[in-house]
Amino acid sequence: MHDNLLALALIVGGCNWAFRFLPTQLDLSAQAPDGAWARFLAATGPAAIATLAVASLLPMVTARLAEIGPLLAGVLGVLAVFFWRRSVVQATLAGAAAYGAVFALV
Amino acid sequence: MADPAQKSSFSHGLVTAAPIAMGYFPIAFSFGVAATRAGLTGAEAVMLSVIIYAGASQFLALALITSGAPFLVSAFTLVAMNIRHVLYGPALMKRAGAGAGKRYAWLWAFGLTDEVFGAALGALARRRAQFSERFMFGLGLGAYAAWLAGTAAGALAGGGALEGWPVLSAALGFMLPALFLALLLSILSRAQVPVIAVAGTVTVAATLWASPTAGILGGMVAGALVGVLGLGGRHAR
Incomplete structure (x- = not known):
């Protein structure tokens, strides 16, 4: 096993554990709701997720129908099922299924 | 509707985790396949799932590792991705109410992923569960087990497992963008x-x-x- 990989996993996993556990012991609601820290916390999650969504979709964007067709179907599949079921898991699976279905057709 | 006087059990948590487990398994499977395709061994793929246990981070870790990104850049990027999780604990404990047990939170809170947080908060809000640490253990363990099993199955199948299944391979390859897009919609x-x-x-x-x-x-x-x-x-x- 690569030492760097294990070190990376331990750092990221340790921080994940800290992010998930430590706030259960703190009362962040006592913080000023409009303070800079509160705004930072509130914005970091959406910024990270938006960035990653764009970064993962960007390489798939192309003018070729055979490649853009499955992408459009996948995105529409996610949108449709999310607004129908309000479930991240179901929307993810539906998007992948729609992508695969159109990929098979074109 | 749960009995307000009775705290939810471990098995209640496991049942609540069922939809998450059904979604986690195929995503983790695709991670296991992608990891071995990227050159990791099966043990390394499972190790990432055991220690990191964050889907988007794990997929991105593969991209960073294979692109040769510097160690510190990789670590910072992956850690930054999950800062949003600091919001989950306070929100959950607030919903659980004053006096809610958190003696073993150091253990069950590791499983507080986006989906587990959402399921827990939803069950408590709809009064389908009463907060207890046993419930949180059941909910978290069901999801975690599915994630590890899916990773192991994907790693066992190997990076070449899907070469004869191009449609399935394409669909699994869209899992990550689909997951990010769905997460984006959820917030x-x-x-x-x-x-x-x-x-x-x-x-x-x-x-x-x-x-x-x-x-x-x-x-x-x-x-x-x-x-x-x-x-x-x-x-x-």
Whole structure:
């Protein structure tokens, strides 16, 4: 096993554990709701997720129908099922299924 | 509806985790396949799932490792991705009410992923469960077990397992973009639009101008700065 990989996993996993556990012991609601820290916390999650969504979709964007067709179907599949079921898991699976279905057709 | 006088059990948590487990298994399977395809051994793939246990981070870790990104850049990027999790604990404990047990939170809180948090909060809000640490253990363990089993199955199948199944391979390859898009929809609100718009725009610009790594870092920083400046994100959950 690569030492760097294990070190990376331990750092990221340790921080994940800290992010998930430590706030259960703190009362962040006592913080000023409009303070800079509160705004930072509130914005970091959406910024990270938006960035990653764009970064993962960007390489798939192309003018070729055979490649853009499955992408459009996948995105529409996610949108449709999310607004129908309000479930991240179901929307993810539906998007992948729609992508695969159109990929098979074109 | 749960009996308000009776705290929910471990098995109740496991049952509540069933939909998450059904979704986690195929995503983790695709991670196991992608990891071995990227050159990791099966043990390394499972190790990442055991220790990190964050789907998006794990997929991105593969991209960073295979792209040869510097160690510190990789670590910072992956850690930054999960800062949003600091919001989950306080929100959950607030919903659980004053006096809710958290003696073993150091253990069950490790399983507080996006989906587990959402399921727990939803069950408590709809009064389908009464908060207890046993319930949280059941909910977290069901999801975690599915994640590990899926990773192991995918790693066992190997990177070449899907070569004869191009449609399935294509569908699994869209899992990650689909997951991010669905997560984005789940946190979307009018207050977050400036943050999301700036993060997305900067990601595209920096990716095209410099590199994908610069795009990811630039997008996150720019979006968070928009929030600090007070242009969005005040009403995040």
